[in-house]
Amino acid sequence: MMLTLVMVVAVIAACGNKNDNNASNEPAPSSSAPAQTEETPGSEAPKELEGNLVVWTFFDQVKEMGLKFEEKHPGVKVEVNIFPGDQYQTKLLSAMQSGSNVPDVFDLERGYIGKFIDASFIADLSAMGIEDMLTDYIPYVRELGRAADGTIRAVSDHSSPGAFWYIRDNAKQYLGTDNPDEISAMVDSWDKIVDLGKQVYEKSGGKVYLMQNAGDVFDIAAYNTEPWVKDGKLNIDPKWQTYYEIQQKIRANNVDAKLGFMSAGWGNALNDGSAILSAMPAWATFMIDNKDGKAVGKFGVAKSPEGFYTGGTYRGIYEKSPNKELAYEFIKYIASPEWQEYNLGKTGNMPGSGKVYQDNMDTYKVDLLGDQNPMRVYYELVNAMPGIAPDKYSEEVLSKWKKYAGEGITNKTAYEDVVAAFKKEVKSAFPDIQVD
DSSP, X not given: OHHHHHHHHHHHHHHHHHHHHHHTTSOOOOTTSOOOOOOXXXXXXXXXXXXXXXXXXXXXXXXXXXXXXXXXXXXXXEEEEEOOHHHHHHHHHHHHHHTSSOOSEEEEETTTHHHHTTOTTBOOSTTTTGGGGGTTBOHHHHHTTBOTTSOBOOBOSBOOBEEEEEEHHHHHHHHSOOOHHHHHHHTSSHHHHHHHHHHHHHHTTSSOEEESOTTHHXXXXXXXXXXXXXXTEEOOOTHHHHHHHHHHHHHHTTOBOOOOTTSHHHHHHHHHOSEEEEEEEGGGGGGSOOGGGTTTTOEEEEOOSSOOBOOOEEEEEBTTXXXXXXXXXXXXXXXXXXXXXXXXXXXXXXXXXXXXXHHHTTTOOOGGGTTOOHHHHHHHHHHTSOOOOOOSSHHHHHHHHHHHHHHHHHHTOOHHHHHHHHHHHHHHHOTXXXXX
């Protein structure tokens, strides 16, 4: 045994000397050879993703998202099923409650995310590590995916911000400038807007209005106020009275053209300039007539008195999905700067990631806006907005408030009477909300 041991040691030593002697003469590895990395004991090399994902949505652009994810991970197949928007919510809820024919990933629209966010069938993304990817997110975009227990359950890849769009020639004629910064300063308060609106109406002989609709005030105020329900009680933020009185002034002084958002008249005014300022989300540029490039450089974007957004699409994971880990990789992908940079360039959708804003705000251009960098305008507005988690009541209660307050503006109803009618409606529609 002793002799054997000595022989073995001698052989090992000889081999070691041979390797050392030849080491300096070995050719350097070719750059085309696969790199060899030393792994920490117990670690594993990352595995390429494989598998199939089923995604449900009402939004056809998700197909592009699926294709880009497949392109990044060739071992993955993403099946995107698109359903009509008016049927989608019912179909999704039915599938989730029954547990049959369910998707791995599903979309939720801003208008009803609060109805789903606390459900047991939505996976806890915080437990899977998503919070680390959302640290630089626009606050309200991140918080809209947060459930009542404080965990993130859904993520959006965009922020849907809005601002005042205007035709440059019109602005020069009636406001004396087409400079976005100067116009932003001229309309940074509602009192300034009322005074400026009166001047525009008089100067144009009653043919041009400063704003599309007094109701724009509601849209801008909507997510800068306190939640409608607190501790089970109806909560009417005192700011709503201020906003109501502002609308009364706008209407009484011919500041608005009385055109509803996205109506035919609204689109006409946006394009012909009969209303100078259009409170419009960044994604609504399809309403601009750019046939043969006639609108290139025609518009500018100015800040509204407060930041606002319109809409938003969020994605969550089915809690019992057999492809949960792969689904989470898909969510991580849409939350990444990689996808959002691509999406910005392809569609113009403003990102949810603050980093993507910062990296592009001085270089990103839109043909319609000429040399202006709109991302700087949007970034300043959206970052000032509060981050508020959704709940199952707020969007429907907000809708009812807009209805009663809008009718009140038209009919010149006192604020107290609007509140009384609104409270009665809420009490009838939501018996579980305490209404004082």
